[in-house]
Amino acid sequence: MKNIDELLKSVKKIHFIGIGGSGMCPIAEILLSLGYTVSGSDNNDTETFRRIEKDGAKVFLGQVKENIADDVELVIYTNAILAGNEELEYAKANFPTFERAEALGALSRLFTNCIGVCGTHGKTTTSSMITQVLLEAGLDPSAVIGGKLPVIDAYGRYGNSQNFVCESCEFNNTFLHMNPDICVMLNVDEDHLDFFGDLNGIKKAFRKFAELTTRTIIYNGDDENTVDTLKGIEGKKMISIGKNDGNEWVAKNYTSNGGFHSEYDVYHFGEFVAKVELSVPGKHNVLNSLCAFAAAYESGADVESICRGLKAFVGASRRFELLGTYCGVTFADDYAHHPAEIKVTLEAAKNMGYKRVWAVHQPFTFSRTAKHLDSFAEVLSIADKCVISEIMGSREVNTIGIKATDLSSKIDGAVQFDTFEEICDYVCTNAKDGDLVITLGCGDVYKVARMMCKKMKEKEQA
Secondary structure: OOOHHHHHOOOOEEEEEOOOOOOOHHHHHHHHHOOOEEEEEEOOOOHHHHHHHHHOOEEEEOOOHHHOOOOOOEEEEOOOOOOOOHHHHHHHHHOOEEEHHHHHHHHHOOOOEEEEEEOOOOHHHHHHHHHHHHHHOOOOOEEEEEEEEOOOOEEEEOOOOOEEEEEOOOHHHHHHHOOOOEEEEOOOOOOOHHHHOOHHHHHHHHHHHHHHOOOEEEEEOOOHHHHHHHOOOOOOEEEEEEOOEOEOEEEEEEEEOOOOOEEEEEEEOOEEEEEEEEOOOOOHHHHHHHHHHHHHHHOOOOHHHHHHHHHHOOOOOOOOEEEEEEOOEEEEEEOOOOHHHHHHHHHHHHOOOOOOEEEEEOOEOHHHHHHOHHHHHHHHOOOOEEEEOOOEOOOOOOOOOOOHHHHHOOOOOOEEOOOHHHHHHHHHHHOOOOOEEEEEOOOOOHHHHHHHHHHHHHHHHO
């Protein structure tokens, strides 16, 4: 059977199983724009599902084998599809069928300047920053991002250029299907240990991704694990960024007003280049934006456009996303689900001048919760008030016996509720004027954020 790269050169009709997913929709949009005839199915009637329909795809709600026309030449599916799915089983038996990661890998080889953004933390934010900067510079990028970018109101786009920004996720070695021209490596940390086993396994995966890169590696020179991962790499242009002297690109003189705005100076080989203003909170976004600066510069963007783009960037969806203020209580939502991510998010929140910061956290997977239990307790204690939901097991079965109360009992004053309704009632009853409530997690905790906003808005109107 031909590989997917060969097939994309010859086929015209492609079918997507799970076309409405945030990771699938942008790939379908790009292939539509490249002239392919696209169809697809999904079990959920979502905004992205209807978006791709408006773009010209023929879509089906529900997943049955009849969705796939006889003249389909290639099927792409999401790994979120459960075994035994009728449509997927029929596709595998009758058509060339590939998983989303393989399709994304093939896309990465269609462009001559594919920027693959990897790292344990910060991928979506940095991918979004690079996309917005390249748009500001008139470089018209294509993009596949893990969160919705407000400036394009989508998870991705097709641009009429050879620039392609691609969030490159390490989970299940997804990113090893890619061949980026520029690798942006933000950090290397312990996560997804149910798959990688230990930090050494994670480093090996990131090392392979770096070796798959065709031209340039931009990396965090301040991160010990990243430097160790890349030690001895040959045949690539190596560009280090960081806050410490000795890096090629250095961020200095950081200042913040305690809110969403901060600024710092950019130096290149010791020479002052520009002052960057940011409109997103947190010191961690200095390094994210400096990586974006270097990647855009390597891609031909001018310094003035880079600075304008970074200043205009106000975040991606579920990355310290402000949802509104009702009855004096401000609500925000964030994807943070690892102790390191929660730490920087809550530290940023504590510096923003609110009377109290509430952390509403949904632990994600039993293995991660158990492995980092003490670290989760430590970082969640940064908040003034903490509410813990039940653990979202996702792909796992709880063979460990871990419970959400094992976490909440380690945090002074924390409470634990199993249902979003209980969490909503508790927070809306006890939050006060001047408080910030931020939901944290990569599962569906965003739903309780919307519930709280709705309830407080109704209370305010009444």
